[in-house]
Amino acid sequence: MPVFFRPVVTTVLLGALYTVPALLSIAQADTPHYNQISLRAEVGQEIPRDRMHVTLYTEVQGTDPAALAAGLTQTLNQSLAAARKTEGVEVSLGSRNSYPLYDEKGQTITGWRERGEIRLQSSDFASLSRLTAELLGDLKMGGMEFSVADTTRKKSENSLIKAAVDAFKARAELTTQALGGSGYKLVNLTLNTNQVSRPIPMLRAKSMMAESAPVQDIEAGTSEVSVSADGTIEVQMP
Structure with missing residues (x-):
């Protein structure tokens, strides 16, 4: 070099x-x-x-915050379990947020929105790309970036x-x-x-x-x- x-x-x-x-x-x-x-x-x-980082997320909204949290947890756990089967990929939970939705006047809570992330990183770009494609069936792409190990x-x-x-x-x-x-x-x-x-x-x-x-x-x-x-x-x- x-x-x-x-x-x-x-x-x-x-x-x-x-x-x-x-x-x-x-x-x-x-x-x-x-x-x-x-x-x-x-x-x-x-x-x-030589290091690839991918952030995937899921987001749901509704009127029952407990049900939303339970559903989000289930989706994240299933995705984490699937991701951990891929060798050479580091898997971790990212941020998780819950916040209220208001009416047009901004005074009354009409619902809730839950958002959670999982983060993947690997030096094997091909394996991580395939895994990302598989997980995008249940999750959405939050971001992709690269770094030097x-x-x-x-x-x-x-x-x-x-x-x-x-x-x-x-x-x-x-x-x-x-x-x-x-x-x-x-x-x-x-x-x-x-x-x-x-x-x-x-x-x-x-x-x-x-x-x-x-x-x-x-x-x-x-x-x-x-x-x-x-x-x-x-x-x-x-």
Whole structure:
């Protein structure tokens, strides 16, 4: 997977930069720090989103809240039992809500509405797509999204950390040479990670409605994982 380097702006702070922390002696506080330079280097790579998340829901309304709750619970339990038979798919209950319905004047309760969700996730897109199609007989599509699995993201970040440090060192050496220095000292260095998802077209629920229909090809898209190295060096002048 190619690693890309992002151009950054280098801020050069020439002159005396110093702080006076509490409890330091006057001699320490008056010690100037010359030729300190703030640098930033960032590297990143595009990685495929390998985790699929699906939210399904059922919604009912009527005048008897107890009957509605019982019916909703039965539907959710049946769907959960069916979903748990599919290997490689993580199944969990999502949110569940109940709220009253009012008349046109908004004063009198005329009924109740119950809504409940189940959430599915898997790295096996084909299996999860087939399961979703089966469950859409009793449930409705609430949403579908994709993410990078934690293990995949950490593996990418670990490979980028060394590249980010190497890029910072190269920038520090280049800056030192440009200023005519003989070397530099590292004052501080901070490593930060970031992940940005690339948008993809939304998938329509109706594409999965028929159990007999072939499984739709899934375009999960990619995410950009990056590691930045921010730090300060002190250029040593000859």
